[in-house]
Amino acid sequence: MSQILVNNLSFSYDTAYDMIFENVSFQIDTDWKLGFIGRNGKGKTTFLNLLMGKYEYRGSIRAGVNFDYFPFEIEDIERNTLDLIKDIIAPFKEWEKEMEECLLSNIDRYGQLLELYQQHDGYIIDELIQKELGKLKVDLDILTRPFNTLSFGERTKIMLAALFLKKNNFLLIDEPTNHLDMEGREILADYLQSKKGFILVSHDRAFLDKCIDHVLSINRTNIEVEKGNYSSWYHNKRLRDNYEIEKNKQLIKEISSLSEAARRAGSWSDKIEASKTGNHVFDRGYVGHQAAKMMKRAKAIERRKLNTLEEKKDLLKNIEETEALKMNIIPFHKKxxxxxxxxxxxxxxxxxxxxxxxxxxxxxxxxxxxxxxxxxxxxxxxxxxxxxxxxxxxxxxxxxxxxxxxxxxxxxxxxxxxxxxxxxxxxxxxxxxxxxxxxxxxxxxxxxxxxxxxxxxxxxxxxxxxxxxxxxxxxxxxxxxxxxxxxxxxxxxxxxxxxxxxxxxxxxxxxxxxxxxxxx
Missing domain, CATH: 3.40.50.300 (P-loop containing nucleotide triphosphate hydrolases)
Structure with missing residues (x-):
């Protein structure tokens, strides 16, 4: 297990006034099953692309793993599906050049590399692929078909299986359920539940509940990491939101009371100070002391009010307010x-x-x-x-x-x-x-x-x-x-x-x- 460390990450597509992320810091473990939750257009896919190194940014992202992104483009979609999977999973690509050289000069080393290429985790590669696709309930006949003849749901399962067969990689899985029916989603959720080491962007609540153990949430003002699944995260969010809403109401009342108290104390101080003038006053020093005391009290109340206002500023920043929508329904004359x-x-x-x-x-x-x-x-x-x-x-x-x-x-x-x-x-x-x-x-x-x-x-x-x-x-x-x-x-x-x-x-x-x- 290692960690992915994000420190003071800032990124914008256009200008400093259109910041997607600003001084964001958090860390995640590479053996987590991490669900990535947030509003549309708030930067989930952008963050995955930052991990993939597609954009320049300020701050730092440090990781001891390689990142793989789903979905990805497959160039030669008319090729045999099994051959494409082998190309994707092969941790042997870096050996291919050496194998070519060994074929010319070192037959023994070529034989060793070929054996490594054919065998992976105790399985012959073909058997390993079949075993993995079996977990996803994929008909193995599709391995002999060109990739472009597969349904979008079959392609999703093929690509994910291939990525999970690779070594020392951390998967960035972006909306994998969009081409899957309800049964297909349940199969994929069971499959991901058996895996670890991925960030999953999905908005399907039942799907997330079944296959994640941590949540990475993009809020309105920050990014948070929390242990649990979607339901536990949403429950905790509702508790936090309700607490902040009630606390905000309490502070509004308190600010109103403090404002009135400060106004009264200031008014009393002015009246006492004004009463020093005239022949009827026997001890102007005492009256001045009382006026100063009331003014000091007014300033103390004002400071309390400012502190309360400052506390109020930190509330409600991440409340997701949703207004009630309307529909334009026309009654029909027949049932x-x-x-x-x-x-x-x-x-x-x-x-x-x-x-x-x-x-x-x-x-x-x-x-x-x-x-x-x-x-x-x-x-x-x-x-x-x-x-x-x-x-x-x-x-x-x-x-x-x-x-x-x-x-x-x-x-x-x-x-x-x-x-x-x-x-x-x-x-x-x-x-x-x-x-x-x-x-x-x-x-x-x-x-x-x-x-x-x-x-x-x-x-x-x-x-x-x-x-x-x-x-x-x-x-x-x-x-x-x-x-x-x-x-x-x-x-x-x-x-x-x-x-x-x-x-x-x-x-x-x-x-x-x-x-x-x-x-x-």
């Missing part, structure tokens, strides 16, 4: 909105889902569940009126106004002003919702293409909340969305009770929000 009977869905000529029977009524909050590739997004597209090959009956009420949040955000670009105009939503309402979702005002002047992934998803959610609709279709709305905003959106849906059909692999969110579900 039944959607009805599906014996529906089958096809991708080209391949049947991907069958025997779908479903009725969606006003007020239903439908969770569409199923493994990756089971037809969830295809079903939503059919309900949106897209040209999807199908059999069976699909009834969608005439005149139904639908608000849609797509899974993909890669197409987003341009200004927020132009975006709101293009989709006919009120710009003021749209930007107000973004502010409520923790957007800083300076973000409003930037091109959307430069937003973080979580901020892009919030743009789509804000559009959906701003536009009037009878029913909402949300396809993985929480991808990349921070924990606080997830809770905020949960509370919104529970308060407004909209008619909504959604695809989401966050177990906590789905359990909290859904009134009914269908499994494809």
């Amino acid at each position: 039944r909105l959607i009805e599906l009977e014996d529906l089958s869905l096809f991708y080209e000529n391949k049947k991907i889902a069958s025997n779908i029977n479903l009725t969606v009524k006003s007020g239903d909050r439908l969770a569409i569940r199923g493994k990756n590739g089971s037809g969830k997004t295809t079903l939503l597209k059919l309900l949106l009126g897209k040209d999807i090959k199908h059999r069976g009956r699909a009834y969608i009420a005439s005149g139904l106004k639908i608000s849609y949040v797509s899974q993909d955000t890669s197409w987003l670009e341009g200004s927020l002003k132009d975006f709101s105009f293009k989709y006919g939503v009120d710009e003021t309402i749209f930007k107000t919702i973004l502010r409520q979702l923790d957007f800083e005002r300076d973000q409003f002047d930037k091109d959307i293409r430069y937003f973080s992934q979580g901020q892009k998803k919030k743009v789509l959610l804000a559009k959906s909340l701003a536009e009037p609709a009878h029913i909402f279709f949300w396809d993985e709305p929480l991808n990349f969305i921070d924990v606080f905003s997830r809770i905020q959106i949960e509370e919104l849906l529970l308060a407004y009770k909209p008619t909504i059909a959604f695809i989401e692999h966050d177990k906590v969110f789905t359990k909290s929000v859904a009134t009914k579900e269908i499994y494809l």
